[in-house]
Amino acid sequence: METEFTPWMSLSGGILIGLSAILLMIFNGRIAGMTGIVSGIIPPVSTDWTWRVAFLAGAVLAPLVFLASGGAIPFAVPVSLPLLALGGLIVGIGVYFGAGCTSGHGVCGMARLSPRSIAATVTFMIFTGLTVYVVRHIAGI
Template sequence: MMETEFTPWVSLAGGVLIGIASILLMAMNGRIAGMTGILTGIIPPFSTDWPWRIAFLAGAVIAPVLYIAAGQAIAYAVPVSLPLLALGGLIVGVGVYYGAGCTSGHGVCGMARLSPRSIAATVTFMIFTGLTVYVLRHVVGV
């Protein structure tokens, strides 16, 4: 079984930074910080506002690199095989499509706007996340 370590202060700092980035994007560009929507806008055919999308995604990649460069370790483990990882990605992609958005768009931005659709989507995400963790850890034994 995989052990996890809860880091409340680092987690809080990360959440605050995500919130600030979301607020700034909405205030400066009038756009929701949903990672899937941002990513979709840089895949051909390109949207006309692709420069900010590239900058946002570059920040999401560069931030962990800077964290590591500052001497901080990022512990992670992938407890499943590559085919199961790909299947999980496919299932998430289908969910994003039918849910009309991802966890960042609905969970961070939509909930902050008190959107009923986003609240329902986020509750659904959380229920199925809990069920998945329970089944994988206590039924399957991963």
């Protein structure tokens, strides 16, 4: 599976992600980690659930607006549903034991120069690269 090089779309997306993280920190004093945001709307519901729902609604609605405006999001999953579920389970375990997700550590934590977030980001990037290598070149999936 080959991926397309899209520097301007990627830069635009990165800027929007960074801007949303900055605005959330400025106006709410909160980290834009999706796992933490979602955990605040799952019972027992956090007292500050309104901004969490608004943030998640924006994360869902933005791609829908992009698609409605004629944009396309090519997507292919080259593995079976059981392998996809297993991957999700492994990521969930990593999020739990890593005390946060890629957005919390990689975007917000590294921007704050958090040593824990830098270590977590380096760790998941190494294992992401290893996983891609194993899946594509050794397992041949």
